Amino acid sequence: xxxxxxxxxxxxxxxCTYAGADLTGTSRLKYAHNVRIIRFPCxxxxxxxxxxxxxxxxxDGIIVSGCHPNDCHYTxxxxxxxxxxxxxxxxxENMGVxxxxxxxxxxxxxxxxxxxxxxxETVESIKKLGPYHKYQDMAKSLEEWEVTHE
Amino acid sequence: MKLIKKEDLPGxxxxxxxxxxxxxxxxxxxxxxxxxxxxxxEEIEMSYIQTKLSAKAAAFPKIEKLMKxxxxxxxxxxxPYDVEKFPGIVVWGAHPCDAAAFHPLNAVFTxxxxxxxxxxxxxxxxxxxxxxxxxxxxCFCTSVGxxxxxxxxxxxxxxxxxxxxxLAEIITTKGEAVAAAVPALFSPAPGLNKEELVTSVEKxxxxxxxxxxxxxxxDHPVWKEQALRCxxxxxxxxxxxxxxxxxxxxxxxxxGGLRYRCWDSCGFGHFTIHTSGHNPRExxxxxxxxxxxxxxxxxxxxxxxxxxxxxxxxxxxxxxxMNISEHLTQIMAV
Amino acid sequence: MNKLKEKAKELLSSxxxxxxxxxxxxxxxxxxxxxxxxxxxxxxxxxxxxxxxxLALYLYKHETKRIGKMAVVAPPFVxxxxxxLTTEFQLEEDSLVVLGVTPEEELIEFxxxxxxxxxxxxxxxxxKEKDREMLNRLNAMSRDERWQFxxxxxxxxxxxFACRGTCPMCSCFRCTVDYNAPQWISVGSHQLxxxxxxxxxxxxxxxxxxxxxxxxxxCPMDIPVHLLSFQINEDIFKMFGSRAGLTxxxxxxxxxxxxxxxxxxxx
Ligand code: SF4
Ligand code: SF4
Ligand code: SF4
Ligand code: SF4
Ligand code: FES
Numbered sequence: 001x002x003x004x005x006x007x008x009x010x011x012x013x014x015x016c017t018y019a020g021a022d023l024t025g026t027s028r029l030k031y032a033h034n035v036r037i038i039r040f041p042c043x044x045x046x047x048x049x050x051x052x053x054x055x056x057x058x059x060d061g062i063i064v065s066g067c068h069p070n071d072c073h074y075t076x077x078x079x080x081x082x083x084x085x086x087x088x089x090x091x092x093e094n095m096g097v098x099x100x101x102x103x104x105x106x107x108x109x110x111x112x113x114x115x116x117x118x119x120x121e122t123v124e125s126i127k128k129l130g131p132y133h134k135y136q137d138m139a140k141s142l143e144e145w146e147v148t149h150e
Numbered sequence: 151m152k153l154i155k156k157e158d159l160p161g162x163x164x165x166x167x168x169x170x171x172x173x174x175x176x177x178x179x180x181x182x183x184x185x186x187x188x189x190x191x192e193e194i195e196m197s198y199i200q201t202k203l204s205a206k207a208a209a210f211p212k213i214e215k216l217m218k219x220x221x222x223x224x225x226x227x228x229x230p231y232d233v234e235k236f237p238g239i240v241v242w243g244a245h246p247c248d249a250a251a252f253h254p255l256n257a258v259f260t261x262x263x264x265x266x267x268x269x270x271x272x273x274x275x276x277x278x279x280x281x282x283x284x285x286x287x288x289c290f291c292t293s294v295g296x297x298x299x300x301x302x303x304x305x306x307x308x309x310x311x312x313x314x315x316x317l318a319e320i321i322t323t324k325g326e327a328v329a330a331a332v333p334a335l336f337s338p339a340p341g342l343n344k345e346e347l348v349t350s351v352e353k354x355x356x357x358x359x360x361x362x363x364x365x366x367x368x369d370h371p372v373w374k375e376q377a378l379r380c381x382x383x384x385x386x387x388x389x390x391x392x393x394x395x396x397x398x399x400x401x402x403x404x405x406g407g408l409r410y411r412c413w414d415s416c417g418f419g420h421f422t423i424h425t426s427g428h429n430p431r432e433x434x435x436x437x438x439x440x441x442x443x444x445x446x447x448x449x450x451x452x453x454x455x456x457x458x459x460x461x462x463x464x465x466x467x468x469x470x471x472m473n474i475s476e477h478l479t480q481i482m483a484v
Numbered sequence: 485m486n487k488l489k490e491k492a493k494e495l496l497s498s499x500x501x502x503x504x505x506x507x508x509x510x511x512x513x514x515x516x517x518x519x520x521x522x523x524x525x526x527x528x529x530x531x532x533x534x535x536x537x538x539l540a541l542y543l544y545k546h547e548t549k550r551i552g553k554m555a556v557v558a559p560p561f562v563x564x565x566x567x568x569l570t571t572e573f574q575l576e577e578d579s580l581v582v583l584g585v586t587p588e589e590e591l592i593e594f595x596x597x598x599x600x601x602x603x604x605x606x607x608x609x610x611x612k613e614k615d616r617e618m619l620n621r622l623n624a625m626s627r628d629e630r631w632q633f634x635x636x637x638x639x640x641x642x643x644x645f646a647c648r649g650t651c652p653m654c655s656c657f658r659c660t661v662d663y664n665a666p667q668w669i670s671v672g673s674h675q676l677x678x679x680x681x682x683x684x685x686x687x688x689x690x691x692x693x694x695x696x697x698x699x700x701x702x703c704p705m706d707i708p709v710h711l712l713s714f715q716i717n718e719d720i721f722k723m724f725g726s727r728a729g730l731t732x733x734x735x736x737x738x739x740x741x742x743x744x745x746x747x748x749x750x751x
Contacts, residue, residue: 048684049668049684052680053668056676057403069743069747076741079741079742079745080738080741082741082745083738083745085750087690087691087716087720087723087738090719090723091683091686091690092683093627094622094715095630095631095634095679095682095686096627096629096631096632096633096635103751104750104751105750106750106751118751134631138635138675138676139676141674141675141676141677142213142215142401142410142670142672142676145213145215145672147208147211147214147236147237147239148239150185150186150187150207150211150212180640180706181706182706202704202705212642213672213673213674287511288511374547378517378519378548379517379518379542381646381649381650381702383644383646383650384643384645385644385702387644388642388644389704399672401667401672412643412671412673413642413643415644418645420658420662433546433547434547465511465512466512467704469646469649469650469702469703469704470517470650471510471511471512471514471516473510473511473512
């Protein structure tokens, strides 16, 4: 492999980070192309199961981002999310998952530059970590299942 | 009746392995004995009362991949898994209940349609039975028509002798073929009474009488009483050598995936739920009734087999001690 | 435990309750849940340190509820579960008589749930030595070793869902794992399906676990699933200073928040 290009999935809220990423584009700021953005109404809607799915489908890294505290369009979605992530990160740690592959951020609609930095930095850090083979190998378990594995 | 010396068992194992067979045998690990695929004779535990999971996985594994499919603009295509590639499996050291259990299991998978995956695995299967010299209080084979020295289902049956050697009975043509390939391993048996070598399991009820009685008990209040503590899990079903319910699942992405069948259980609350939301078995007693009626009423009626061989696994492993022989004994008494 | 038997008899004969949910001796030296609805059967009730089933499970099941009003034999972990379930709108105070039993095997009667709240706060539950040791072992491992540990454990899982079935807090009418549109968790018991299942379940129990350990007890494959909940419970105590089942306030950990929750991990 010449150069590892990590697959990054970004789960972002509609009202801040998605708009922020839009601004990055309209401001013609260039940033790493490794990210696939998935838009959600609010960070409060981002179930941890989505993150599990992203890893299982081959993501090497994940970005989760929404409105800054007190800026959530639905008042408290991001506060709920923040707690959930505190617990989820710890749970991943306890089960041996590389929690630092998930990067959390607050990016407002005005922070186009922050979004570009966030993506670039995340791509850099995931490049250092390398592909998430462990999880991806586990995700192949059905394909590779043989009766003689019993 | 033949004799095989304990030092010759590895030879038998070696022959089967060299013939390309995968050997599924009781192995002791993590504090439990379970059927596992082995790579050396030394891994095998020959002295055990009952394994955690049964040997059914040799023909009815917890996951059986059925086909791969692709979905593309041009259309859909699918490719079934090639049953011709299934390996030959030897179930080594199955107690008589487990060996006997393949018959009712087979009755389900060949009832109207011959399930090609199951049938192929059965054709490729060789069963080396192991008579029981000990049992525990959960064993009740003799109440359901199985005996600790039975050879039904086995191709070759071993009965342990006190000194460590084994009596070997060659039961089927499959068994004969093996014995003929390695004749040096077998010698003539000393004159012994096999009955005296196997354990004796007390008979708690008569399965034919149970069948006659349970047929008319669909509306009996006993189910409600017995099932109160049942938590509706799949433990009893999954450890049972005969329970055969399965689910079919597709797993994959937008462009294709894989279809497989996996174990399912009538104990689960959602097993019978309809799309409308209506659930004909809406409470746990109706599911518990199904488990017992299926094994002791419907299967004997429709397939002329009993759905239970008395291995006791369901009772050993039930988290709330739903002891099946205790419950059946109670049913005989009400 | 004669007092318990007497109390059960009294409740049943007076018609105050129609069923007492408790413990009895089972087969093979096991203890099992018991449902006593005739006073003369109350003698089979027992309580000792081996009674591990979390009977709170039965208190909201329609199968038990249809018998009538219930009394429940409640060791400390059942008491905590009762509080959790009450705050989650699964139990109502007037539907239940709670017969508390202490680790010293004494009977305590509670006039109301408020008294249970007071009692459980005065009597913390310790973890079993064996579980404490396992957690220490897990914490001393490197992350990769922990991954390996759980991968090995999950490889034994057959997805029988006894761990879910036995947990009072798994009270969902339809579990996430039973949904197929969309399908979050593979139905098949392969490595990914098992891992996703356990991560999901542990997350759903985070902040709601009464630390009874019954999920691990129930597992036929001897997988110590309860340790996932026990560990996060400890972590949650460190992060938020709270433990589940100690309050009647209807504020479950993950459905509430504070403006000063830690966010040093957020960029
Ligand atoms: S009988 Fe036991 S093992 Fe079977 S479903 Fe009920 S609780 Fe689970
Ligand atoms: S029903 Fe129970 S005792 Fe009978 S064969 Fe199945 S697991 Fe064994
Ligand atoms: S695992 Fe989650 S969804 Fe399933 S029953 Fe438990 S709490 Fe509900
Ligand atoms: S009880 Fe054990 S085997 Fe069954 S689903 Fe839970 S962890 Fe898996
Ligand atoms: S709308 Fe952006 S976090 Fe809630």
